[in-house]
Amino acid sequence: MTYPANRHAIFAIATLAIAAWYSSPLTAEEAANDQTPPAGVTAVTPTLNAERGRDLFVSKGCVVCHAINGVGGKAAPALDATDESRQADIADFAARMWRSAFAMAELQAVEFAYQIELEGDEMADLAAFAADHVTQETFTEDHIPDDMKDWILEEPFYVDDPVFGKTQP
Numbered sequence: 001m002t003y004p005a006n007r008h009a010i011f012a013i014a015t016l017a018i019a020a021w022y023s024s025p026l027t028a029e030e031a032a033n034d035q036t037p038p039a040g041v042t043a044v045t046p047t048l049n050a051e052r053g054r055d056l057f058v059s060k061g062c063v064v065c066h067a068i069n070g071v072g073g074k075a076a077p078a079l080d081a082t083d084e085s086r087q088a089d090i091a092d093f094a095a096r097m098w099r100s101a102f103a104m105a106e107l108q109a110v111e112f113a114y115q116i117e118l119e120g121d122e123m124a125d126l127a128a129f130a131a132d133h134v135t136q137e138t139f140t141e142d143h144i145p146d147d148m149k150d151w152i153l154e155e156p157f158y159v160d161d162p163v164f165g166k167t168q169p
């Protein structure tokens, strides 16, 4: 065998070995430790608009129970941004709402006789407003229509309330 033919043979064997390595199925232990995300899964990143979130905060009725910048109800915890980052974590915001879902749904049923509906992009905008102290500072009583002002709840239901507070099951 001449030298170049030998090189070809080695190359072919190496290629086969690499192909075999990659195509060999994972052991159960390897599969359990595999942190690779499933191919093709990516996160959907909606556009974030804190001003639209501010308008939704009123039009959806969140303001009846929650205050931001001192404007709104006291039935539920205030949703002022807690840091300067202006970074909205939409999934975390949704998780916070989910944690309080029982109380919120109950109180909405009592106050509105319906449950607020939200699309994904509306959730994103609300999360943006909740994270944005700059837009929050622009939020005043003037954003609340007069006929809605009577609806604002002043009583803090969520503090140690067996149904609406964090102590419920």
Ligand code: HEC
Residues within 6 Å of the ligand: 057, 060, 061, 062, 063, 064, 065, 066, 075, 076, 077, 079, 093, 096, 097, 099, 100, 103, 104, 107, 108, 111, 116, 118, 126, 157, 158, 164, 165, 166, 167
């Ligand atoms: C009818 C009253 C009511 C309305 C309307 C309402 N909520 Fe709530 N919400 C509550 C109460 C009460 C809690 C606290 C429940 C608890 O203690 O777990 C709460 C909790 C939350 C929390 C978790 C607060 C925390 O401590 O992290 C978020 C976030 C939230 N609401 C967002 C919203 C948004 C956004 C809207 C509008 C789309 C909305 N809520 C509408 C009553 C309401």
